[in-house]
Amino acid sequence: MLKEDDKSAYAKASADKMQKIVSFCKRRGFIFPACEIYGGLANSYSYGPYGVELKNNIKKMWWKKFVQERADIVGMDGPILLNSKIWEASGHIKGFNDAMVDCKKCKKRYRADHVVMELTGKDMEGDLSGMTKVLRSGLKCPECGASDWTEAKNMSQMFRTEMNAVEGPIYLRPETAGAIFSDFKNITDSMRVKVPFGIAQIGKAFRNEIVARNFIFRIREFEQMEIEYFIKPEAKWEPLFDNWLDWQEEFAVSIGAKLEDLRRYEHPKEKLSHYSKKTIDIEYNFPFGFGELFGLAHRGDFDLTQHSKLSGVKLEYFDAVNNKRYTPHVLEPTVGVDRLILTAICAAYTKEKVKDQERIVMKFPHSVAPIKVAVFPLLKNKPALVEMSKEVYDKLKTQYMCEFDDNGNIGKRYRRQDEIGTPFCITVDFESLDNQDVTVRDRDTMEQERIAINDLDAYLAEKLK
Ligand code: GAP
Numbered sequence: 001m002l003k004e005d006d007k008s009a010y011a012k013a014s015a016d017k018m019q020k021i022v023s024f025c026k027r028r029g030f031i032f033p034a035c036e037i038y039g040g041l042a043n044s045y046s047y048g049p050y051g052v053e054l055k056n057n058i059k060k061m062w063w064k065k066f067v068q069e070r071a072d073i074v075g076m077d078g079p080i081l082l083n084s085k086i087w088e089a090s091g092h093i094k095g096f097n098d099a100m101v102d103c104k105k106c107k108k109r110y111r112a113d114h115v116v117m118e119l120t121g122k123d124m125e126g127d128l129s130g131m132t133k134v135l136r137s138g139l140k141c142p143e144c145g146a147s148d149w150t151e152a153k154n155m156s157q158m159f160r161t162e163m164n165a166v167e168g169p170i171y172l173r174p175e176t177a178g179a180i181f182s183d184f185k186n187i188t189d190s191m192r193v194k195v196p197f198g199i200a201q202i203g204k205a206f207r208n209e210i211v212a213r214n215f216i217f218r219i220r221e222f223e224q225m226e227i228e229y230f231i232k233p234e235a236k237w238e239p240l241f242d243n244w245l246d247w248q249e250e251f252a253v254s255i256g257a258k259l260e261d262l263r264r265y266e267h268p269k270e271k272l273s274h275y276s277k278k279t280i281d282i283e284y285n286f287p288f289g290f291g292e293l294f295g296l297a298h299r300g301d302f303d304l305t306q307h308s309k310l311s312g313v314k315l316e317y318f319d320a321v322n323n324k325r326y327t328p329h330v331l332e333p334t335v336g337v338d339r340l341i342l343t344a345i346c347a348a349y350t351k352e353k354v355k356d357q358e359r360i361v362m363k364f365p366h367s368v369a370p371i372k373v374a375v376f377p378l379l380k381n382k383p384a385l386v387e388m389s390k391e392v393y394d395k396l397k398t399q400y401m402c403e404f405d406d407n408g409n410i411g412k413r414y415r416r417q418d419e420i421g422t423p424f425c426i427t428v429d430f431e432s433l434d435n436q437d438v439t440v441r442d443r444d445t446m447e448q449e450r451i452a453i454n455d456l457d458a459y460l461a462e463k464l465k
Contacts, residue, residue, distance in 0.1 A: 043212035053370030078179025105146035275302035362421030380406035
């Protein structure tokens with residue numbers, strides 16, 4: 001057990017680490033507060049030049065693992081604006097709510113279950129009157145210390161908008177899953193998929209969160225990577241469920257998370273929706289504590305049955321071998337791209353001493369690193385060195401995200417690349433002019449070796465594979 005003093009020191013160190021990561025991300029072009037020149041917009045963020053590379057790499061890795069390398073999973077890409085019947089069928093229009101509560105004195109708004117948990121350690125999600133009672137029993141607002149609370153009330157997380165030629169409101173999708181279920185028939189009709197099979201999708205989702213917080217962990221516009229994996233109703237699903245947990249954890253490790261920073265949280269039976277057999281979240285140990293990264297739910301046949309009911313179109317699978325039609329059940333592995341990015345950044349962020357000097361180095365796995373190779377001429381005022389290094393750069397950039405840098409001394413250029421996690425730096429020096437070779441410096445070991453320019457392709461292909 002940590003003593004109170006240790007606990008507050010730990011909380012401060014965690015907040016400091018998070019603060020360092022947030023300012024590092026801005027300083028080094030990974031993630032910026034969006035529309036900052038206009039004062040920003042309620043915890044919205046833009047991905048900068050390195051952030052977007054990181055994001056694309058993570059999405060590509062996920063697609064490769066779960067679509068390209070899987071004969072049983074196909075991809076799709078549906079629209080953000082969908083027929084509102086989809087959200088009626090899924091229950092989002094009626095029931096996708098979070099409880100909010102305001103401090104009457106300082107007007108700070110909280111998610112009621114979160115503030116109750118923070119102040120009492122009790123999980124009271126869903127119990128509006130219980131939360132109001134507990135808060136009004138003397139609990140103090142963490143912001144101003146007053147004890148004057150509004151009643152806890154439900155607030156819809158759906159963003160509403162309207163569309164010309166469409167009656168009634170439409171919604172920015174709160175999850176990508178809806179489009180997958182509504183295209184189930186198109187996919188089973190057009191592809192030779194056989195149960196068990198999955199449909200995968202990557203795309204934006206929108207939730208009007210009461211409080212966006214912890215940098216890009218909880219935001220209102222985010223990206224999801226979801227799979228609906230259809231199985232036979234009578235299938236023994238438990239081993240497959242466990243496999244999906246392992247595959248999700250493997251993916252987290254492949255983007256740099258340490259296995260010991262992951263843990264599984266099973267939702268208690270009494271909190272599961274009536275149709276769900278089991279739900280487990282995989283959480284990551286962020287600087288602010290463990291938080292949900294992946295979800296995995298057994299959703300039974302709820303979604304296909306509901307969409308059949310509301311659309312009037314049968315959503316069944318035809319088993320040609322047994323000449324039988326049935327509604328498959330579904331396992332749903334899901335993850336937020338932005339949370340994976342935050343995981344990759346937190347896991348990679350390292351400060352270390354090198355010869356009495358501190359270096360920040362992002363120890364990204366090679367596949368995740370935004371820039372793979374940087375090329376430098378030793379001196380920028382020696383045209384022969386500049387020309388040769390540009391030739392090397394022009395050749396490599398056709399295969400890898402590369403950077404050319406001739407600014408400042410070599411030590412500073414190495415540090416700049418270490419900070420963005422570039423695995424290899426290539427320097428063209430005077431020996432290169434005579435020998436047609438270069439030095440290649442490794443980000444992690446900082447060791448250098450000489451490689452013939454003609455061998456660079458094979459060398460990097462091996463190292464970066
Ligand atoms: N279709 C199921 C579904 O949407 P969810 O647990 O609500 O399940 C899936 O969301 C994943 O999306 C979460 O595990 C999390 O990684 C990510 N996510 C959810 N809300 C988010 C938010 N406000 N900001 C960033 N990521 C979020």
